[in-house]
Each structure stands twice: as C-alpha cells, then as structure tokens.
Amino acid sequence: MKAERVGLALAVLAAVLWIIPFVWMLVAALRGSVSGQLDLASLWPDGPYNVANYIEAWQSGHFPLWYLNTALLCAGILAVQTITVSLAGYAFARLNFRGRGTLFVLFLLQLLLPPAVLVVPNLLMITQLGLFDTLPGIAAPYCASAFGVFLMRQTFRSIPRDFEEAARIDGASRLQVIRHLLIPLARPGLAAFAVVSVTSHWNEFLWPLMAVSSPAHQVLTVGLASFTLSSESGGDWGVIAAGTALVAAPLLVVFVIFQRRFTASLVSTGLK
Amino acid sequence: MLCVTLSLRPSPGLRTGVLALALLAPSLVLLSMFTYWPVIGVTLRSLVEQRFGQEPSWGFGNFARLEADPHFSKAVGNTVLYALGTILPSIALALGFALALRTQTRLVAVLRTILLMPQLIPLVAAAALFVFIFLPGGGLLDYYLAKLGRPATNWLGSPDLALGAIIAITIWKNTGYYMLFFLAGLAGIPADYTEAALIDGAGLFTRLRRITIPLLGPTFGFVTVIALVNTLVQIDHVIVMTGGGPSDSTNMILYYIYQQAEQNLDAGLASAATVVCVGGLLAISVLALRSLERGIHYES
Numbered sequence: 001m002k003a004e005r006v007g008l009a010l011a012v013l014a015a016v017l018w019i020i021p022f023v024w025m026l027v028a029a030l031r032g033s034v035s036g037q038l039d040l041a042s043l044w045p046d047g048p049y050n051v052a053n054y055i056e057a058w059q060s061g062h063f064p065l066w067y068l069n070t071a072l073l074c075a076g077i078l079a080v081q082t083i084t085v086s087l088a089g090y091a092f093a094r095l096n097f098r099g100r101g102t103l104f105v106l107f108l109l110q111l112l113l114p115p116a117v118l119v120v121p122n123l124l125m126i127t128q129l130g131l132f133d134t135l136p137g138i139a140a141p142y143c144a145s146a147f148g149v150f151l152m153r154q155t156f157r158s159i160p161r162d163f164e165e166a167a168r169i170d171g172a173s174r175l176q177v178i179r180h181l182l183i184p185l186a187r188p189g190l191a192a193f194a195v196v197s198v199t200s201h202w203n204e205f206l207w208p209l210m211a212v213s214s215p216a217h218q219v220l221t222v223g224l225a226s227f228t229l230s231s232e233s234g235g236d237w238g239v240i241a242a243g244t245a246l247v248a249a250p251l252l253v254v255f256v257i258f259q260r261r262f263t264a265s266l267v268s269t270g271l272k
Numbered sequence: 273m274l275c276v277t278l279s280l281r282p283s284p285g286l287r288t289g290v291l292a293l294a295l296l297a298p299s300l301v302l303l304s305m306f307t308y309w310p311v312i313g314v315t316l317r318s319l320v321e322q323r324f325g326q327e328p329s330w331g332f333g334n335f336a337r338l339e340a341d342p343h344f345s346k347a348v349g350n351t352v353l354y355a356l357g358t359i360l361p362s363i364a365l366a367l368g369f370a371l372a373l374r375t376q377t378r379l380v381a382v383l384r385t386i387l388l389m390p391q392l393i394p395l396v397a398a399a400a401l402f403v404f405i406f407l408p409g410g411g412l413l414d415y416y417l418a419k420l421g422r423p424a425t426n427w428l429g430s431p432d433l434a435l436g437a438i439i440a441i442t443i444w445k446n447t448g449y450y451m452l453f454f455l456a457g458l459a460g461i462p463a464d465y466t467e468a469a470l471i472d473g474a475g476l477f478t479r480l481r482r483i484t485i486p487l488l489g490p491t492f493g494f495v496t497v498i499a500l501v502n503t504l505v506q507i508d509h510v511i512v513m514t515g516g517g518p519s520d521s522t523n524m525i526l527y528y529i530y531q532q533a534e535q536n537l538d539a540g541l542a543s544a545a546t547v548v549c550v551g552g553l554l555a556i557s558v559l560a561l562r563s564l565e566r567g568i569h570y571e572s
Contacts, residue, residue: 011383012379018444019386021398021405041415087295088295090295097285097288106308109557112553113307117550120314120539120546121317125310144299144300202394203392203394206530210530229512232403240404241401263384266449
C-alpha cells in the first residue's frame with residue numbers, strides 16, 4: 001500500500017536524523033588529531049583513526065572508580081528492591097486485608113513523586129541518617145519502588161493459585177512458598193523490573209549529584225558532567241565524545257544485543 | 273511472636289492483616305522516610321520564616337518571597353512552555369512512528385532500535401553530545417547549515433533559541449520511549465475494525481480519525497502523564513548545557529529548586545518551590561489517575 005510505504009520512508013528519514021548524534025560520537029571519538037577545527041563536525045568517517053581520545057578521556061577522568069560506584073549503586077539498589085517489591089507485591093496480589101485499596105494508592109503516589117522532586121527534603125533525611133556523601137545515601141530513596149510493587153503484583157496475579165495451594169497443603173509455609181515457588185515463577189517479572197531499575201539508576205544524575213560531595217563517591221553521570229564542563233573550555237570535543245561513549249556504551253551494547261527483552265520490559269512497565 | 277499469635281488463635285482476618293503488614297513493612301518504612309515524610313516535612317519547612325538575627329516564626333513569608341521572585345515566575349513560565357513544546361511534538365511523532373513501524377520486518381526492528389537508543393543513554397550524555405551539536409560555528413548543526421548558506425547561530429547562547437534547543441534534545445530522547453506505548457496500544461486494536469472500515473472504503477485519515485485515535489485514548493492519557501512528570505523532573509540537560517540561562521530563558525521549576533538548595537543555600541525558598549512542584553504533580557496525578565491505571569493495565 002502506498003501510504004504505508006510513505007510512512008516507512010518517513011520513519012527511515014527520522015531514524016537517520018535520530019542516529020546522527022551517535023554517529024558523530026563514534027566518529028569524533030575515534031578520529032585522530034585533526035588539523036582544521038572545522039572538520040570536527042564532519043560525519044564522514046575519514047581517518048586517521050586511533051584511540052587517543054579514549055586514552056585521554058580514560059586518564060583525565062576517573063572511569064574505573066565511576067564504573068565501580070555506578071555498578072555497586074545499581075546492584076545494591078536492585079538487591080534491596082527485589083526483596084521489598086517481591087514481599088509487597090505478593091501482599092497486594094494474594095492477601096485480602098482491610099485498607100488494601102487505600103494502601104495501594106499510597107504506594108502509587110511514589111510513581112508521581114519521583115525522588116528527583118524531593119531532593120531538598122531527602123537531602124535533609126540522608127544527612128540526619130548520617131548517609132550524606134555515601135553510596136547507600138544515594139541508594140536509600142530508591143530502595144522502595146512503587147513501580148516494582150505494581151509490576152510484581154501483576155506478575156504474581158498471573159501465576160495460578162492452585163500451585164500455591166498445593167504447596168501449602170504439602171506443608172510449606174508462606175515464606176517457603178514465596179521463596180521456592182513464587183519467586184522462581186515470577187522471574188520474568190523480576191527480569192523486566194531489573195532492566196528498568198538498572199537503566200534508570202545508571203542514567204540518574206540530579207540526585208547522585210546532590211547526595212554526594214567527595215569525588216570518591218561520584219557515579220558515571222556526575223563524573224561525565226564535570227568532565228564535560230572541564231573539557232568544553234579546552235574545546236576537546238573528541239575527548240568529550242570518547243567520554244560520553246564510555247558512559248553510554250554499556251547499556252547501549254546490552255540493549256542492542258537483548259533488544260527484544262529490553263523493549264518488552266520497557267513497555268510492560270511504563271513508569272520508571 | 274508468631275507462635276504467640278498462632279496459639280492465641282485470632283480471627284483469620286486479623287492474621288492476614290498482620291501478615292500483610294509484615295510483608296508491606298519494609299516498603300512502607302522506606303516510603304515513609306523518603307516519600308511521605310519528606311512531603312510533610314518540606315511543607316512544614318516551607319512555612320518557617322527565617323530572618324537574620326531573629327527567632328524563626330511560622331507564616332507564608334517564603335511563598336510571598338517565591339511569588340515576588342521574578343526568577344521563579346520565569347521558571348514556571350518556562351516549564352509550561354517546555355511542557356507544551358515537548359509533549360505535543362513527542363506524542364505526535366511517537367504515534368506517527370508507531371503507525372509506520374507496526375509491522376515485524378527486519379528493517380522495522382532496526383528502525384525501532386535506533387529510535388529507542390536515545391532513551392537508553394543518560395540525559396547527561398545526551399547533553400554532552402548536543403553541546404557540540406549546538407556549538408556556534410564549528411558545531412554539527414552550524415557546520416551543515418553553513419553548507420546550505422546559513423550563517424552561524426549561537427543556539428544555546430541566545431535567550432530566544434536556548435529553550436528550543438533544550439526542547440529538541442528532550443524530543444530526541446523521549447519520543448522512542450513513548451512510541452513503545454503506542455505500539456502496544458495499536459497491537460490491542462482488533463484488526464477486524466480496520467478491515468471493516470477498509471471494505472467500507474474509508475481512507476487512511478478517516479480510519480485514523482474514526483478508529484485508531486479514539487481507541488488509543490487510554491494510551492494518550494497514559495503517555496501524557498509520563499511526559500508531564502518527565503518535564504517536571506528531568507533537568508539534567510539544563511544543568512550541563514545552559515545553567516538555566518541565558519537570562520533565565522531555560523530556568524525550570526526543578527532547576528530553580530536545585531539552585532536555591534545548592535547555590536544560594538536558601539532552604540526556605542527551596543522548600544516553598546518544592547511544595548509548588550509537588551502540588552503540581554499531585555494535581556496531575558489526581559486528574560490522570562484513571563488513565564494511568566487503565567494505561568498500566570493493558571501493558572500486561
């Protein structure tokens with residue numbers, strides 16, 4: 001059909017436009033020293049190529065530290081969240097208790113009040129807890145996740161009750177049922193949640209910027225921002241491109257490899 | 273504890289209630305510390321007036337100062353412009369992309385991946401790339417515009433253009449994500465409807481206007497809510513690219529809060545502005561709770 005061809009052609013055009021910043025990032029990061037400043041913007045991959053920009057970015061930033069902090073942060077948040085959202089998701093999915101509806105709405109409130117908005121009071125809170133300028137301090141506001149609870153509730157609901165009742169009749173306790181039956185069966189839901197959780201915390205900037213003051217506890221995004229601001233004045237665009245690639249690459253590579261699962265997770269989820 | 277409860281044999285309802293509370297407790301404690309109490313605490317804090325050399329007192333002084341601050345009114349105005357400027361084009365584009373990329377071919381998969389890639393990188397990284405794109409003279413945009421004979425433009429340095437540049441990044445970054453919801457929404461529309469309309473001779477735009485768009489109602493609602501929340505909470509690019517300037521032209525509510533808290537150390541103003549922002553988000557949520565709930569449903 002004609003309309004569909006036109007639509008597809010427009011989408012191709014849009015995709016070309018959309019990918020340009022990435023193309024520039026890769027080309028500029030790999031381009032060796034250029035004589036003319038103007039050529040910096042050229043998207044045409046004309047050599048000579050070398051990894052000098054990557055080496056300079058790696059050496060002038062603290063990438064090993066930033067990677068480590070970011071990985072620890074994402075893993076820590078996810079570990080605690082897995083427990084909190086599984087327990088609460090189970091309660092909302094399976095137990096009939098008074099005030100369930102009200103509590104659920106209270107939980108959903110967090111979806112609309114993301115920690116970024118509450119930076120001022122949350123800063124006060126982590127300072128009072130003695131967690132200012134620590135990784136646990138960055139992680140704390142994210143350890144409960146309304147979104148995760150919602151997702152796990154949906155997941156648990158999709159598991160037939162019969163399984164659980166059979167296990168209960170065989171003498172398993174509720175906690176045993178959760179651990180040995182429900183969590184293994186809920187793995188797809190947890191995987192989807194993990195994708196969204198890690199993606200959003202890997203990319204988070206404002207809160208880690210405010211919750212931390214010493215360079216030793218900076219994460220990738222905060223490091224990249226300071227790195228960009230300092231290299232910008234020197235006009236080291238190739239180095240900035242290389243630094244940006246280092247920050248963006250891990251998730252992008254995983255995304256391109258597991259594209260289908262990523263997409264399904266992002267859709268099945270909605271809010272981060 | 274548990275043994276005691278069991279041996280006393282309380283009603284099953286009570287036991288379920290206790291169990292539910294135990295399972296919800298970890299989340300509830302954390303939510304109380306980092307969502308509920310902060311909202312209450314910041315509201316209380318916003319009502320405390322701190323004057324130099326005097327005891328703090330209760331009152332609406334911070335809100336009066338906030339209202340009188342031209343930077344804040346500018347930030348509110350910018351946030352509204354930014355919301356309109358990002359949400360309408362993003363949603364229109366996302367719907368267009370979804371309609372064009374409904375099929376399951378290899379090319380379509382590649383195109384979807386490309387459109388979704390910006391969503392996977394940090395906004396700070398996107399900002400770092402776009403700083404160069406918008407660089408006057410030698411930047412990517414001017415370099416290619418120069419080939420068309422356009423003179424260099426100071427995109428980020430001009431009060432008339434800077435907000436537009438910030439809007440452009442946001443559209444680039446979020447549209448692919450919104451497209452996913454439209455794809456999910458389109459998949460939920462039975463093929464019979466469109467086929468029947470086709471047999472009746474309905475053209476493309478008639479089908480869109482009469483069938484597709486009305487049936488995507490909940491998706492529109494849901495995506496609008498996410499997009500609205502995003503416009504209020506995503507300001508990383510403002511921090512990296514413009515610092516709210518030039519002359520406040522890219523200042524936003526959350527950026528203003530950040531400035532008051534981090535740079536001016538004015539807890540009163542920061543708290544009052546947070547209360548305004550939280551109020552805005554709650555208003556959005558009340559208006560949209562229904563579409564939100566419906567929206568989340570059909571994803572599963």
